[in-house]
Amino acid sequence: MRFAAIIFALLLSAPTMAHQLKASVTTVLFNKRTNNIELMHRFYLHDTEHAVEHLFDGNADILSNKEDQKRFADYVESHIALQTLGGKPLELKDVGAQVDGKFFWVYQEVTIPEGIHGIRMSNGALRDLWPAQVNMVNIEGKGKVKTLTFSQDDTWLEARFESVNPE
Amino acid sequence: MKKAVLKLSALILPLAVSSAVMASSVEQTKGSFVDKFRQLDEALPTPNVYRSAAGEPAENYWQQQVNYDIDVKLDEKKRRLTASQTIEYKNNSPHTLKYLWLQLDQNIFKSDSIAEMTSTFNGKTLQGDPQPKSTKLSLGQLRRQQFMADNELGYQIANVKDEDGKELKVTVVDTLMRIDLNEPLKPGKDVEFSMDFAFNIVEEDAVGARSGYEHFEEDGNDIFLLAQWFPRLAAYTDYEAWTNKAFLGSGEFTLEFGDYDVEITVPADHIVSATGQLDNPSSVLTSTQRKRLEQAEDAKRPVFIVTEEEALENEKEGTNKTKTWHFKAENVRDFAWASSRKFMWDAKGYHQGGKDQPLVMAMSFYPKEGGDLWKKYSTESVVHTMEVYSRFSFDYPYPVAQSVNGPVGGMEYPMITFNGPRTDLQEDGTRTYSQAEKRFLIGVVIHEIGHIYFPMIVNSDERQWTWMDEGLNSFLDGVAGREWDHTIPWGVEPRDIVEYMKSENQVPVMTQSDSVLRLGPNAYTKPAAALNILREVILGRELFDFAFKEYAQRWKYKRPTPADFFRTMEEASGVDLDWFWRGWFYTTDHVDISLDKVYQLRLDTKNPDIDFNRLRDIEADKPMPLFVKRNKEEGKKLWVEENPDVTDFYDENDRFTVTNKERNAYNKFLKGLEPWERKTFERAIKEDKNYYVLEFSNLGGLVMPILLELTYEDGTKEEQYIPAEIWRRNHKHVQKLIVTEKGKNLVSVTVDPRWETADVDVENNNYPRRIIPSRIEVYKREKSKAKVSRDIMQDIKTELKKDDEKDAKEQQ
Numbered sequence: 008m009r010f011a012a013i014i015f016a017l018l019l020s021a022p023t024m025a026h027q028l029k030a031s032v033t034t035v036l037f038n039k040r041t042n043n044i045e046l047m048h049r050f051y052l053h054d055t056e057h058a059v060e061h062l063f064d065g066n067a068d069i070l071s072n073k074e075d076q077k078r079f080a081d082y083v084e085s086h087i088a089l090q091t092l093g094g095k096p097l098e099l100k101d102v103g104a105q106v107d108g109k110f111f112w113v114y115q116e117v118t119i120p121e122g123i124h125g126i127r128m129s130n131g132a133l134r135d136l137w138p139a140q141v142n143m144v145n146i147e148g149k150g151k152v153k154t155l156t157f158s159q160d161d162t163w164l165e166a167r168f169e170s171v172n173p174e
Numbered sequence: 175m176k177k178a179v180l181k182l183s184a185l186i187l188p189l190a191v192s193s194a195v196m197a198s199s200v201e202q203t204k205g206s207f208v209d210k211f212r213q214l215d216e217a218l219p220t221p222n223v224y225r226s227a228a229g230e231p232a233e234n235y236w237q238q239q240v241n242y243d244i245d246v247k248l249d250e251k252k253r254r255l256t257a258s259q260t261i262e263y264k265n266n267s268p269h270t271l272k273y274l275w276l277q278l279d280q281n282i283f284k285s286d287s288i289a290e291m292t293s294t295f296n297g298k299t300l301q302g303d304p305q306p307k308s309t310k311l312s313l314g315q316l317r318r319q320q321f322m323a324d325n326e327l328g329y330q331i332a333n334v335k336d337e338d339g340k341e342l343k344v345t346v347v348d349t350l351m352r353i354d355l356n357e358p359l360k361p362g363k364d365v366e367f368s369m370d371f372a373f374n375i376v377e378e379d380a381v382g383a384r385s386g387y388e389h390f391e392e393d394g395n396d397i398f399l400l401a402q403w404f405p406r407l408a409a410y411t412d413y414e415a416w417t418n419k420a421f422l423g424s425g426e427f428t429l430e431f432g433d434y435d436v437e438i439t440v441p442a443d444h445i446v447s448a449t450g451q452l453d454n455p456s457s458v459l460t461s462t463q464r465k466r467l468e469q470a471e472d473a474k475r476p477v478f479i480v481t482e483e484e485a486l487e488n489e490k491e492g493t494n495k496t497k498t499w500h501f502k503a504e505n506v507r508d509f510a511w512a513s514s515r516k517f518m519w520d521a522k523g524y525h526q527g528g529k530d531q532p533l534v535m536a537m538s539f540y541p542k543e544g545g546d547l548w549k550k551y552s553t554e555s556v557v558h559t560m561e562v563y564s565r566f567s568f569d570y571p572y573p574v575a576q577s578v579n580g581p582v583g584g585m586e587y588p589m590i591t592f593n594g595p596r597t598d599l600q601e602d603g604t605r606t607y608s609q610a611e612k613r614f615l616i617g618v619v620i621h622e623i624g625h626i627y628f629p630m631i632v633n634s635d636e637r638q639w640t641w642m643d644e645g646l647n648s649f650l651d652g653v654a655g656r657e658w659d660h661t662i663p664w665g666v667e668p669r670d671i672v673e674y675m676k677s678e679n680q681v682p683v684m685t686q687s688d689s690v691l692r693l694g695p696n697a698y699t700k701p702a703a704a705l706n707i708l709r710e711v712i713l714g715r716e717l718f719d720f721a722f723k724e725y726a727q728r729w730k731y732k733r734p735t736p737a738d739f740f741r742t743m744e745e746a747s748g749v750d751l752d753w754f755w756r757g758w759f760y761t762t763d764h765v766d767i768s769l770d771k772v773y774q775l776r777l778d779t780k781n782p783d784i785d786f787n788r789l790r791d792i793e794a795d796k797p798m799p800l801f802v803k804r805n806k807e808e809g810k811k812l813w814v815e816e817n818p819d820v821t822d823f824y825d826e827n828d829r830f831t832v833t834n835k836e837r838n839a840y841n842k843f844l845k846g847l848e849p850w851e852r853k854t855f856e857r858a859i860k861e862d863k864n865y866y867v868l869e870f871s872n873l874g875g876l877v878m879p880i881l882l883e884l885t886y887e888d889g890t891k892e893e894q895y896i897p898a899e900i901w902r903r904n905h906k907h908v909q910k911l912i913v914t915e916k917g918k919n920l921v922s923v924t925v926d927p928r929w930e931t932a933d934v935d936v937e938n939n940n941y942p943r944r945i946i947p948s949r950i951e952v953y954k955r956e957k958s959k960a961k962v963s964r965d966i967m968q969d970i971k972t973e974l975k976k977d978d979e980k981d982a983k984e985q986q
Contacts, residue, residue, distance in 0.1 A: 143692075
């Protein structure tokens, strides 16, 4: 009992920097114009910079080297998964990645499946590197915004949509 | 699992109850009116003789004073501190104290501390991947566990005695200790007592803390950062009495001001940086070092007191000898220090003028790992911070301002800050750093030095309200950062907080630190963005800066609460801001103003010779019915066309024909007008202005000013500002009449065109509606463009580079 408490205390007492980082924001947009579920993952550039040091050997440079940007985007994509409420996987297509201001963005998409009433999602990006990482996901375009917050040991979370327009 | 659920519901319940209680003053059981502009009467504490209704310290304001005299010795090999301290406690309160409470923050590392025991965990392992597998973190977790098991952590305290050497009874409660006084301490009296204490220093990288040591495998040396290292008096206040809330890790510190006399004994080859002024330079510094310090006072760029070469030489061998560094600090609320033989040291004088502290020495201490990044930017960032922050508050009042590199990412104490960014050693022996690391260093130094103002001098209660120091400081570090280089994104723009504001899992900014769900956006970004909006959009710079400075000066060396901030900002700016505080700090509402509709009104002239023609034009402008159109296409002739010989009066005069009957009525109408009515009417007819009605909805709940951009047919644009008070009678829907000159025809309207209000949905900000593409749509469009614009004729001439060659062009 005590053993578990001690190891995972790190989750709570990780250095509380007076500077906040280690947080990503993902928008999952049900885009009616394109009929796609669009995933837009936003990371602090500074987080990604430290992440690539751990993830890849050598002197990865995510700010300007397209190869390293691609490698990091691949890493993110391997840590994101989407399913229907019934657990059927939705295969996400890789759209691309870019640096914008102090953020690094990774994009994915998949066609909106017929008759979808909710989604299950897993977002483990950077959470295998440092426990303080919190990944917030806003699901938009399906009525009221739904938020999933991945922290600590969350693996799969789900959001159900209100049936505003029964189809 | 069950436990966690229980805990969560316990957390949510009181919040729900309190919001229901608050809602009762804002929302009634009758009707649907919500009083978003209700004054904060019920929410703020009643003004009293300690804190006035103006948000000022009132006539009987008091705070305790605590002076410390400490002798401490660092045992480098055992990584252990042993010390003795004498504390002088002055009771300025109107109350008699039978006991005193002290903070024992080192006890948070004990295995039975509340923080350790309540760290939650419900799973088997940290889940990074969708498919569970072993993760990289487990080694880090094991390292912590091993460190905690191998080292006895927390304070050992002995010999707690009063002035006469009589024992004092102590009771330790988690991270707090009660000392029962032998005599009750009456108002206005002081008491002196002493104690010995010791503890083993934690390894910062293993445990994760605000201080500790860092070991460098390559050269065998350590950097020691010492903070929360001595038993400190908990604050005793007029609003909460003893602030004896256990240290859980998030809520930082609430402390008393006092004078410090600290003697620090370290290995003789160490360099020490500490809160305070060095009192014995001649016994710890060489004459060369003292001379360099003097040169630094008037230098344009930082001067090395200990050069890199000297620090590298120092690293090579240790010593058994010791030296004692003596520091004195007046009127500070805490004391921290750093010590290492790895430190190089640079300094530059900042001549701020004024009578308080005309010369401040800005100094940095860092190992070779800090490299050029630190040599170029640390001390300069310290000076820049003081220049900007002093403009918003008061002259920097202490003799030194320091930035020290070590294992802590970023943390502040009076006169000294710990900052983490470093360079990377490359295979060719050089040290490089990325652009983001550079931004991070400048940003973190500004932020931490800024904290010396808030909360080290404007002494807000960090354990209760993180936003009071982090929010204010993030706002100001954004100002300082953008004055350093505005092309660097600093992150207090309203648009940065939009995603958080529309998300579901939130608590109001006004929530106790340890209960805040997401401390970063809640206590840093949201209040910083709110203040940015208050300054740039709502009050304007002149009013905001005046009021903010007033707040800083009123509470310099004193202890403000949120109510004091809210009241001062309102009272000094002369603008009612209760709606703003209520919306941004007491609720989780967000901004989403929708422009639903725009329609045009036209004034009837009443003159039938004008109005009837207009009506005829309107009729003629109507589209031709399909029946008529198709009959025409088929070549069908109308009866009247085929029988032109049969006509009468109505073939010459349509239903819009004006007769004298209407003209008489018009003249009668004119005659019936009062002189002022007639004047007004005639002028309006003559000017023939355009009247537009704009219909708005407030979908997010947060009331805000409406910023309009009006675009006219002639291509010109105009901006209009509608104060938030437009929502005071109806917080959901409002209409606004916009009048424009004749010929100024409106073609489109945009709400908040420059994204200044943190409006979460910009799609409904335009009328007529525009398609706002998603980021992915924009990205795809630009990407396809990018491909087309490639200059392949030129690019094809590019030579194939060798594997080990870095292509400079590609790196750009």
